[in-house]
Amino acid sequence: MDFTSLSDALISSIPIYGPWIIFGTVAFESAGVPLPGETILVASALLSATTGQINIIVVVLAAAAGAIVGDGMGYMVGRRLGLPFLRRYGRYIRLDEDRLLIGRYLFFQYGNAVVFFGRFVAVLRMFAALLAGTNNMPAGRFFFFNAAGGVCWACLFGFGAYAVGAKIYKISGTLSVISVGLFIAAAYALSTFIRRNEVALRRRAELALPDHSCG
Numbered sequence: 001m002d003f004t005s006l007s008d009a010l011i012s013s014i015p016i017y018g019p020w021i022i023f024g025t026v027a028f029e030s031a032g033v034p035l036p037g038e039t040i041l042v043a044s045a046l047l048s049a050t051t052g053q054i055n056i057i058v059v060v061l062a063a064a065a066g067a068i069v070g071d072g073m074g075y076m077v078g079r080r081l082g083l084p085f086l087r088r089y090g091r092y093i094r095l096d097e098d099r100l101l102i103g104r105y106l107f108f109q110y111g112n113a114v115v116f117f118g119r120f121v122a123v124l125r126m127f128a129a130l131l132a133g134t135n136n137m138p139a140g141r142f143f144f145f146n147a148a149g150g151v152c153w154a155c156l157f158g159f160g161a162y163a164v165g166a167k168i169y170k171i172s173g174t175l176s177v178i179s180v181g182l183f184i185a186a187a188y189a190l191s192t193f194i195r196r197n198e199v200a201l202r203r204r205a206e207l208a209l210p211d212h213s214c215g
Helices: 003-012 018-028 037-051 055-092 099-117 124-134 139-196 197-208
Strands: none
Touching: 003 037, 003 139, 003 197, 018 124, 037 055, 037 139, 037 197, 055 139, 099 124, 124 139, 139 197
């Protein structure tokens, strides 16, 4: 089953399973599984606006809960398995110990923004929590920004789609393309910045993260 067929199947199940399909899809996507969480949220909100088969408050609450719970699962996986896994297999994707250290440092500096705004960016939405756990972001700080991002995302896309109604169909595809484009552009800019400043960043990372040894 391809991604489009999976999306269609999940959307068709919304009237049957209601908030559970919304919660489950968003939660698993947030934990790192490639599922159409944002599509399900928008489709559910449109269904609420056009048919009234599901209450919009229920839609938003289910999506927000799924985002928070799913990110929590991704964070715990990253916290328990992520760093040792990357240290062992990172060389296969040119992620040596120096670059892993730099990555931890950058997340340490800007992790709050990554967790909060990652919820709004395609692809990054699946990995922000895993990165937070892998880079040992303090649990309290992670769950605060995770909850804030999840609630804001669910409200913006849920109530937004509900208010706009059927017109959202005309722009949802454009929004998805723009979201992916922004992610690619940001990833390229970050990669270029790291390459040009790798030595200086490592020195800063060594000072900021004295526990960086492989141990």
